[in-house]
Amino acid sequence: DSGVTQTPKHLITATGQRVTLRCSPRSGDLSVYWYQQSLDQGLQFLIQYYNGEERAKGNILERFSAQQFPDLHSELNLSSLELGDSALYFCASSGPTGPNSPLHFGNGTRLTVT
Amino acid sequence: TQLLEQSPQFLSIQEGENLTVYCNSSSVFSSLQWYRQEPGEGPVLLVTVVTGGEVKKLKRLTFQFGDARKDSSLHITAAQPGDTGLYLCAGVGDSNYQLIWGAGTKLIIKP
Numbered sequence: 001d002s003g004v005t006q007t008p009k010h011l012i013t014a015t016g017q018r019v020t021l022r023c024s025p026r027s028g029d030l031s032v033y034w035y036q037q038s039l040d041q042g043l044q045f046l047i048q049y050y051n052g053e054e055r056a057k058g059n060i061l062e063r064f065s066a067q068q069f070p071d072l073h074s075e076l077n078l079s080s081l082e083l084g085d086s087a088l089y090f091c092a093s094s095g096p097t098g099p100n101s102p103l104h105f106g107n108g109t110r111l112t113v114t
Numbered sequence: 115t116q117l118l119e120q121s122p123q124f125l126s127i128q129e130g131e132n133l134t135v136y137c138n139s140s141s142v143f144s145s146l147q148w149y150r151q152e153p154g155e156g157p158v159l160l161v162t163v164v165t166g167g168e169v170k171k172l173k174r175l176t177f178q179f180g181d182a183r184k185d186s187s188l189h190i191t192a193a194q195p196g197d198t199g200l201y202l203c204a205g206v207g208d209s210n211y212q213l214i215w216g217a218g219t220k221l222i223i224k225p
Contacts, residue, residue, distance in 0.1 A: 002156065042120075042202060042217040043157070056212060090156050100145040100164065100206055103213070105156025 003027060006091050006106035014114055018079040021109045025072055025093030031055070032074040033103060034066055035090040043090065049074055081113045116141040118205050120216035127193060128224050135188045135201055135219045143205035143214075146179055146186045151200040151218075160188075193223045 003026035013019055025032050034046040045058030049068035060066075063081075068074045078085060088110050092103040119138050127133055137146065145164045149157035161170050163179035163186060170177045174197075176189040186205075190197055203216040 002158070004156070043215050045213070045215065092156070100147075100162060102147055102159040102162060103149075103157075103204075105158070107154070107156050 002104040002106065004091060004093050004104050004106035006089075006109050008109060009107070010110050010112075012112045012114065013081060015081055015083060017081050017113075018077065019081065019111065021076040021078070021089050021091075021111075023074045023076070023091030023093075023106060025074070025091075026095075026104050029093035029095050029104070030072065031094045031096075031101075032068055032072070033092040033094070034060075034074070034076050035092065037088040037090060037108070039087075046076070078111070083113050086111055086113045116143075116205070116207050116212075116214045118203060118214050118216040120201075120203055120219050122219060123217065124220045126222040126224065129194055130192055133190050133193055133221070135190075135203075135221070136185070137187070137203035137205075137216050138185045139205065139214075140184065141205075141207070142183050143207065144183070145206045146183075147204045147206075147213075148177055148186070148188055149202045149204065151202060152198075157200075157202055190221075193221075195223045195225050197221060198223050 005024040030051045033048045035043040046060040048056040066076045088108045090108045092105045094101040147162045148160045151157040166183045167181045168179045174191045201219045205214045
């Protein structure tokens with residue numbers, strides 16, 4: 001158990017809809033990362049937050065947004081969904097031990113857009 | 115832009131065989147992490163290598179960081195079905211400290 005909790009585990013929705021994915025980081029971790037993983041592919045970095053502030057941005061579409069709340073949980077909002085947005089979305093957290101800190105991943109939310 | 119190339123992309127071998135997975139770049143990394151991901155789960159950290167030339171062992175898995183800190187390898191001895199999974203390498207950029215991910219190696223060990 002990594003200590004990172006993601007909800008929901010599965011999400012099925014239609015094109016054009018909007019969904020919110022939720023992540024609770026490991027206790028004490030200030031950084032939260034969001035990744036997208038398509039079938040049998042590697043991880044695509046979307047965005048990172050540190051203690052409520054956006055720290056780094058990757059290949060995140062304008063239709064997607066995220067935030068980290070004062071209690072450090074994070075939400076990833078996906079809107080105007082397209083079939084190609086179907087993927088596994090992972091949240092990870094890391095501690096304040098410097099840039100070499102390992103990431104602790106949740107078990108992901110599987111999004112299916114029909 | 116820093117890139118990490120992993121090879122092979124896919125490997126299917128029999129139980130008991132040895133294998134090596136490579137992670138290569140033209141850029142220098144301050145450290146490199148290896149993760150294993152099993153179906154339906156998130157990646158789990160196996161090891162972090164920090165020093166050029168460093169070798170770390172985890173039971174039958176041997177990890178090496180290149181002398182110039184531009185490449186790394188993962189060698190598995192006497193592979194077992196439990197080693198099946200997606201192996202991902204991730205390098206910490208030497209200048210911007212961002213994590214750069216390889217595309218992964220999907221490993222299947224057949225009993």
